[in-house]
Structure formats: C-alpha cells, structure tokens
Amino acid sequence: MLLLLEACHVKLPLSLCSTDLNGCATINTERFRKLIITNHIVIPIAEHGIAVQQLCPHATEVVRRLQEEGYEAYIVGGSVRDLLLGKVPKDYDVATDAVPEEVKTVFPRCRLIGRRFRLAHVRMSGTLIEVATFRGPQVNDDDDHKHQNGRILRDNVWGSLEEDAVRRDFTINALFLDPVSGDIQDFVGGYKDLADRKLRLIGDARTRYREDPVRLLRAARFIAKLGVEPATETKAPITEMAPLLHDIPPARLFEEVCKLFMTGHAARTWEALQRFELTRALFPILKGEGKSGKAKAGNLLIKALENTDERIAIEKPVTPAFLLAAILWQPVRARADTLQSEGLNEFAALGQAADEVMSSQVQRTAIPRRFSVVTRQIWTMQPRFKNTHGRRAKSLMQERRFRAAYDFMLLRAEEDESLKALCDHWTEAQKGVTLNTGQRQFDERNKNDARRRPRRRRRPRSKTPAAK
Numbered sequence: 057m058l059l060l061l062e063a064c065h066v067k068l069p070l071s072l073c074s075t076d077l078n079g080c081a082t083i084n085t086e087r088f089r090k091l092i093i094t095n096h097i098v099i100p101i102a103e104h105g106i107a108v109q110q111l112c113p114h115a116t117e118v119v120r121r122l123q124e125e126g127y128e129a130y131i132v133g134g135s136v137r138d139l140l141l142g143k144v145p146k147d148y149d150v151a152t153d154a155v156p157e158e159v160k161t162v163f164p165r166c167r168l169i170g171r172r173f174r175l176a177h178v179r180m181s182g183t184l185i186e187v188a189t190f191r192g193p194q195v196n197d198d199d200d201h202k203h204q205n206g207r208i209l210r211d212n213v214w215g216s217l218e219e220d221a222v223r224r225d226f227t228i229n230a231l232f233l234d235p236v237s238g239d240i241q242d243f244v245g246g247y248k249d250l251a252d253r254k255l256r257l258i259g260d261a262r263t264r265y266r267e268d269p270v271r272l273l274r275a276a277r278f279i280a281k282l283g284v285e286p287a288t289e290t291k292a293p294i295t296e297m298a299p300l301l302h303d304i305p306p307a308r309l310f311e312e313v314c315k316l317f318m319t320g321h322a323a324r325t326w327e328a329l330q331r332f333e334l335t336r337a338l339f340p341i342l343k344g345e346g347k348s349g350k351a352k353a354g355n356l357l358i359k360a361l362e363n364t365d366e367r368i369a370i371e372k373p374v375t376p377a378f379l380l381a382a383i384l385w386q387p388v389r390a391r392a393d394t395l396q397s398e399g400l401n402e403f404a405a406l407g408q409a410a411d412e413v414m415s416s417q418v419q420r421t422a423i424p425r426r427f428s429v430v431t432r433q434i435w436t437m438q439p440r441f442k443n444t445h446g447r448r449a450k451s452l453m454q455e456r457r458f459r460a461a462y463d464f465m466l467l468r469a470e471e472d473e474s475l476k477a478l479c480d481h482w483t484e485a486q487k488g489v490t491l492n493t494g495q496r497q498f499d500e501r502n503k504n505d506a507r508r509r510p511r512r513r514r515r516p517r518s519k520t521p522a523a524k
C-alpha cells in the first residue's frame with residue numbers, strides 16, 4: 057500500500073508551552089511526554105477510495121454545515137475504519153473544534169448530553185450523529201478529573217485535531233475523514249495498521265488501559281468484530297489489568313455488554329473475552345478455573361451466542377434479557393439445586409436462586425429492570441413446561457414470555473438430552489395453538505371491531521358547481 061507522506065511534523069499545541077521570565081517560549085516537557093504524535097500523513101481520496109456517495113449523507117451534511125460556519129469538522133472513528141475495511145458502518149461520529157455550545161448554535165435542535173464526556177446529539181431525518189469536540193490532554197495528573205488509580209473520570213478538556221487523535225483508543229479508530237475535500241488525516245499510523253489488520257493502542261498501553269479500563273473490553277470487541285490481531289504491546293497487559301474493570305460504574309459496563317453481545321459478533325466476542333481472561337471480570341458469578349478470568353461455558357451459552365448472531369444477521373429482534381438468561385443460567389441452576397436439596401420446592405428454589413444471582417450480577421453490570429424482569433420470567437417458567445396437558449399447559453402458552461421461555465428450553469436441551477422429548481411436545485403443541493388461536497383471535501378482533509366501529513353518517517348531498 058502506498059502511503060502519501062505529505063508532512064512529517066509535530067505541531068506543539070499552545071497549551072503545552074509557557075513563557076519564561078524573558079518572554080521566551082518553553083515547552084512543558086512533563087505534559088509533552090503525554091503526547092505521542094508521530095508522523096502526520098494525509099491520504100487523498102484517490103488512495104483510500106471512499107467515495108462521498110458511500111458516506112451517510114446526514115453525517116456529511118453535519119460536517120459541511122460546521123465547516124461553513126468556520127469550524128473544523130471531520131467524520132471520525134468506527135465509520136471511517138469500517139468503510140476502509142469495506143464494511144457498513146453502524147453509526148457515524150463527527151469531531152469538530154466547535155465546543156458543544158457552538159454546535160448548538162449551528163444546530164439549535166441538537167441535544168447536549170453526557171457528564172463524563174460532553175457531546176452533541178444532532179438528529180437529521182431520524183439519523184443520530186454524535187458530534188464531539190476535539191479533546192486535549194488532561195490538565196493535571198492529580199486534578200479531580202483523574203481517579204487515584206489513573207482512571208479518567210471526566211474528559212471535557214478541549215484540544216486540537218492532533219491532540220484529539222492521540223487521546224483516542226486505537227490507531228485504527230483515529231482516522232479523520234473530511235467528506236468535503238475527501239482527505240483522511242492520520243496522526244498515529246492508523247491507516248497502515250488497518251492495512252496490516254493490527255489493533256494497536258495509541259501511546260503506552262498500560263497507561264491507556266488504566267485511564268479507561270473499558271478499553272480492555274473494546275480491544276476484545278474489535279478483535280472479534282474486525283478480525284484484527286492485537287499488537288504485542290497492546291495484548292500483553294490485558295489479562296493482568298482485567299481487575300481494573302471492577303472500578304467501572306455498573307451502568308457503563310451494561311452498555312458495553314450490549315455492544316459486546318448485541319451487535320452481531322457475540323460468539324467471537326465471547327471467544328476473545330475468554331482468550332484474554334476478561335469474562336469473569338464482567339460475570340464474576342460464573343465458575344472459572346482457579347484464579348483465571350476465563351469462565352466455564354457449556355453448549356447452552358455458546359449456542360445462545362450463535363443464535364443471537366444469526367438473528368441479527370437476518371434482522372430479527374434480539375433482547376439482552378434472553379442473552380443474560382443464557383449467560384447466568386449455570387449459577388442459577390446450581391444455586392437452585394442446592395436450595396432444593398435443602399428442602400425448597402423447585403419453583404421456590406428457582407425463584408430464590410434467580411433473585412440471588414441477579415442481585416450479585418447487578419453489582420458488576422447494571423441490568424435495567426425491563427430486562428431483569430424478563431430474564432427472571434424465562435428462568436422461572438422452565439419447570440412449568442413439565443405440565444404438558446390440561447389447564448396449566450394452556451395458561452402457560454398464553455403467557456407473554458412463553459415463546460422466549462420455550463426458546464430457552466430448546467437451548468437447555470443442547471446440554472440435557474432428556475429434555476428433547478419435552479421440547480418436541482411443546483413444538484407440536486404450538487402448531488395446533490397457532491392455527492386455532494390464530495383463527496379465534498381473528499374472529500374475536502372482527503367482532504370487536506364491528507361492535508366498536510362508529511356508524512358512518514351519510515353526508516347530505518351538496519350540489520357541486522359542476523352539477524349545477
């Protein structure tokens with residue numbers, strides 16, 4: 057691949073300079089050490105080949121309007137990376153030197169969001185474009201923006217384009233595309249890394265993971281999603297730094313869990329998490345081997361991850377509730393067995409085990425109630441499948457979560473052969489019901505409609521001019 061080396065410079069941002077008693081500029085070396093600006097290259101459209109037509113027109117429009125108002129603006133991050141890899145971007149991010157309030161003056165209807173990381177949400181014809189202001193290095197090591205173990209709590213120090221590039225996580229995520237000129241700006245060697253399929257953290261890997269341990273999970277996600285291989289220095293500290301994830305607020309970790317497992321690469325992401333021993337940092341209640349961060353996972357879980365990917369591929373809906381049911385089933389089952397051996401009946405044991413496992417898990421990753429309620433229902437409906445006939449069977453089928461619980465039973469049969477006959481029974485039972493209830497519901501609806509529909513009043517005939 058031919059790389060155009062337009063400039064090979066290190067521009068010093070003003071924030072890194074101060075003046076001495078004689079008025080001469082001196083470099084604040086301490087802070088400069090934090091900047092790892094390498095070669096700046098510009099890759100023209102003729103080289104990278106991303107045509108304007110391939111871009112989301114709304115993202116292009118946001119950049120164009122900001123530029124027209126005199127600001128610098130680029131499409132950046134995952135969308136540029138994905139387009140270079142020939143993939144369809146999931147979403148578009150824009151970076152600009154306009155501060156959020158200035159973005160608001162250009163797009164008065166945008167929403168300013170975030171505390172840890174303030175940015176603007178610009179909506180255009182239903183498409184959401186995230187507009188973030190260029191970030192600079194943190195002002196001080198010991199200010200209230202940093203946690204004592206190096207974690208950045210707030211990242212709202214504005215900076216220049218170059219500074220924004222080096223504060224990003226991986227080199228392949230730090231490419232800035234100007235849709236107007238067509239050029240890509242690369243300050244960190246991301247273009248070459250992408251060509252080499254290398255995942256490389258920008259700067260010193262340990263410092264960068266410490267600043268934001270979620271980058272450990274992001275590494276696993278990109279390895280799974282993009283098929284890239286981590287550079288040695290990016291890979292080396294991952295396993296040993298996994299415990300840093302314990303400090304991340306549970307709500308943020310839940311968001312990451314959704315990105316890890318609900319974006320079409322769940323099975324491969326699981327493999328990557330296992331490979332780097334990150335799994336038990338997310339799900340500490342899962343059994344592992346000794347102190348290893350790997351979790352013991354059975355066929356049920358692997359199959360659930362594969363099914364999720366297949367559903368996403370054919371654009372069927374997926375819910376974190378079902379996936380969480382699969383991930384946490386093993387400890388729920390084990391705890392329910394113990395409670396049963398202590399004398400609780402199957403229903404009570406399962407209910408109590410579900411509550412215990414959930415309350416343990418939410419200390420690590422939040423689980424919003426709208427999902428945890430469904431997960432619990434999926435689990436606690438399992439023993440009810442044993443009632444194959446009569447009133448109870450009928451009422452089970454009318455439950456709102458019947459289908460999810462049934463799908464879950466099919467997964468359980470992956471690990472437990474003895475459930476196969478029960479699964480077959482319920483598969484057959486549904487065929488009958490869909491036919492009967494389908495017709496019944498149709499008749500019922502029509503009857504109700506007929507009852508409710510107001511009679512149309514006949515309009516008195518008025519003579520139109522033509523009729524006169």
Ligand code: ATP
Binds near residue numbers: 134146147226268271
């Ligand atoms: P995708 O959208 O496919 O999940 P992405 O790279 O676009 O991947 P986002 O979470 O949308 O991921 O983030 C957009 C960009 O913001 C990233 O490409 C990266 O440049 C930057 N970024 C996101 N999270 C971090 C982080 N924790 N540390 C540093 N930079 C980050």
Ligand code: MG
Binds near residue numbers: 133134135146148149
């Ligand atoms: Mg993105």
